[in-house]
Amino acid sequence: MNDKIKINLKMAGASYPLTINREDEEMVREAAKQVDIRLNAYREHYLNVSLERIIAMVAYQFALENLRLKDCNDTEPYTAKIKELTEVLETYFKEQ
Template sequence: MNDKIKINLQIADSNYPLTIERKDEAMVREAAKQVNNRLNAYRERYKNLGSEKIIAMVAYQFSYEKLQLLERNDTGPYTAKMEELTELLENCFKEE
């Protein structure tokens, strides 16, 4: 059974037909809503800028926020510490 659906999203005054997984529909629509909300906020605040610059600012803002989240969720330091502690424990058990 194919669980894909076709939807139309309107982003920045343009329509985008998409085929997506049914389970992803709410998230896809929410993402488009967030983009449109930010576009409208920038349009209101920077009335003298063209659409292309405003879209670039929105893309930058989302990208920056994603990088912040990735950095905050970086488990590298914890993984390194766990490996160090595991090695210490293994050495202790070898000595016994």
């Protein structure tokens, strides 16, 4: 069975033929929906701004959110602290 499917994704009034993994279809369509929601919100708010500039603003907003989420999901400081505490505990129990 082929895990790839072909879909026509509609965003910003255009159609994009894509081949995607079957299990990603819902997420891909939801992403396109989110783009359209933000695009339409900017269009309503900035009536005299070109579509090109509005698309740039939408891309910027998604990129900024992505970077913020990346910072929130950075577990390195916690991993380092857990390692440090584990070493302290191991040292303590070896001395007992």
